[in-house]
Amino acid sequence: MAQQNEEGTALLSSQKSTRDSRGSMISASFNFINSIIGSGIIGLPYALNQAGLPFGLLLLVAVGFITDYSIILLIRGGILSGTNSYQSLVQSTFGLPGFLVLSALQFLYPFIAMISYNITFGDTLTKVFQRIPGVGPNHLLAERHFVIILITVVFTLPLSLYRNIEKLGKVSLLSMVLTVTILIIVIIRAATLGPQIPPTEDAWVFAKWNAIQAVGVMSFAFICHHNSFLIYGSLERPTLANWTQVTHISVGSALIISAVFAVAGYATFTGYTQGDIFENYCRDDNLATFGRFCFGLSIITTFPLECFVTREVISNVICSRNLSKLEHVGLTVLIVAVCTSISLGYDCLGVVLELNGALSATPLIFIIPSACFLKLSSGRWFQGENLIPTMLIIMGLFVMITGLTMTGLYRQDCLHGVEMFYCTDANVSSTVQPV
Template identity: 80%
Template sequence: MAQELNSEEGATLVPPKKASREPISSMTSASFNFINSIIGSGIIGLPYALNQAGLSLGLLLLVVVGFITDYSIILLIKGGNLTGTSSYQSLVQSTFGFPGFLILSVLQFLYPFIAMISYNITIGDTLTKVFQRIPGVGPDHILAERHFVILLSTLLFTLPLSLYRNIEKLGKVSFLSMVLTFIILVIVIIRAATLGPQIPPTENAWVFAKWNAIQAVGVMSFAFICHHNSFLIYGSLERPTLANWSRITHVSVGSALVISAAFAVAGYTTFTGYTQGDVFQNYCRNDNLATFGRFCFGLSIITTFPLECFVAREVLSKVFCSRDLSNLEHVAITFLIVAVGAAISLAYDCLGVVLELNGVLCATPLIFILPSACFLRLSPGRWFHTENLIPAILILIGLFVMITGLTMTSLYPQDCSHGVEMFYCAEPNVTASVPPA
């Protein structure tokens, strides 16, 4: 079997002497790209995940999700080597045929599409508070209206950027998002030290566990999913061996886990039981440093939105068209995806529930179930053999998280602030603790 992969999405394994490859990447460069693909907008919901699960259990679950992500990514590449495939779609189709390809396509469409909805909700809630720091813009101003801000950002930014046909034109986005994420992390840590002591913790702030832990796993899965980029990064390596890939995966997921845990702890310990799905909803309007953080996060969301639209559009085109889309088809499908996502985000504004649903419905099967199922299908041994036991357990865990998480999210939806100023912002001691940035 050939040992090298073409780095183009959807290509098959080719002998190294018979086909040229895309520009190669060093292990350091590949690790950086992988960390970028993991740490994205989903990090903003991790303090909320700790609020759902409890601080101690939440951190434990975050580590577990990190380890499972690491393990399942390596399983994907093992499955690709066994089948001679070099993409998630081709691996599942080779293993389970067209029904498997169809199921994966549905999940791979729903995940970025629901993510786009969550981005719109975040833009509406975040930028309205940024605009209210402009002199003359009050709570009754049109720029403080989330529906108007969502429509404005869609028409001026996210829709035009989403119309690009070539994802390479958005290549600088990952670096920009990484820089913005680091700035946001620093701001959250600073406010944990300066603002946190002024907000009394809720009654059950430091309990080991809470009943909504399964829903928290969904949010964490949403934050950690990066499997759609795995084959691309693996194929770009100078020496794409399983040993090199394992080292890159361990370093990348481990680094992302440390950053995510720091952000989650800093955000949760500041607001404890008051923590919202978008942690920036917890900061007061007169907090200039937090306003700068909101601006950075809003910019990051706007620049990341087109990448999710690109994935959703590509999935639809592969399922319904056997050829490249014409310019008219490209524009029509892009407009339809963006318009439907915007319409849903205008009608619903609870970010925490959206993150939970995307996590349990889409991210969990993409991380827990499908990579393990492919490996078990391809492995010659029985399920209870040592090599196959962990994938079998992951499938059971994934099914449990999906069913239980969906049930609890439906029966016990969490309260949301919907962009309303938090009550403690009216207290003099809190206001006094927020000096101008």
């Protein structure tokens, strides 16, 4: 009888452990999806415009698979080296020079991202404010520089002054809900507005010559490696098998959502698609205005998280200690002020996304995880399981160098604040009224 009780207790304990493990994996998958599906999704229709719809979709799937593979590779490198963070993995593998290179990239990525968020505030919220009665095109709330400064002073700077990132993490569910809402709006407008806009001449070609620049935008949208070790450690059973399952589910789900958003956005505007898809919608489109509001609110909640990372990188490299309250405030104000100053002088989101993707996201996804694994593993670079990491390094260097060169030499047109020609058409105007 006692043996039966012991077996029953063991069975219940095993079942509870299995439920806890599944629960932690579901929670980790949700956090991971939220980490991937962020503000970068807004530029994916523009990436298809750069690459061509069929080839762009192939590139998007390829970037998704590479992201999936490199995230798993990153954790494998951590297990081999006995480290539990991206920084400690690179430092243990390549020493101080590697740590400094990674720190520079981890600073640049969120720093440029904050600049892109400010540009988006100027693009989207000015149009939201113009829907307020009495606010016309010449009103102060319709002036992008004033709106960027207003949002900075009232929202992003105060939120960025938090020292505890857990307080900022509470908005992750809100950010996910807003992203899904934006996706639904883009799909609705693809069905109602898209047929009213004549496609451009090369709208459905297989590929376009500046597809490499599109890879940078896609890399920017998919990068989530800075959160990988944190989410891996949150698992009830942090094994490589469980992590692989979480990664496949998360990246796969994010890829499906991203592909639907990109296709719906591009199919609506074809060759007219801009870096900020909401720049393409008409000012009197109330549904799109609601989407602009949702996206603006989403990146207001995301901006402080990027500032937190930027501040931590600077304090770890320069100070190597916890900042005092005065130093914390001073450094935060300096970071936000520099970002705001740069964003006031530039208003083309597409180029910023390309630059950040090629300069920082590509090495963080393609090159560094592969290089760490090759350094830690045995065998030749072009043999066995080392072959794919070697190819990713070569591919990453090509995308990085070519993408930066093309972004500098062949800058795309930016029509910020210009009402698109189709918005004056009577048929289109009737289409964009409230649904």
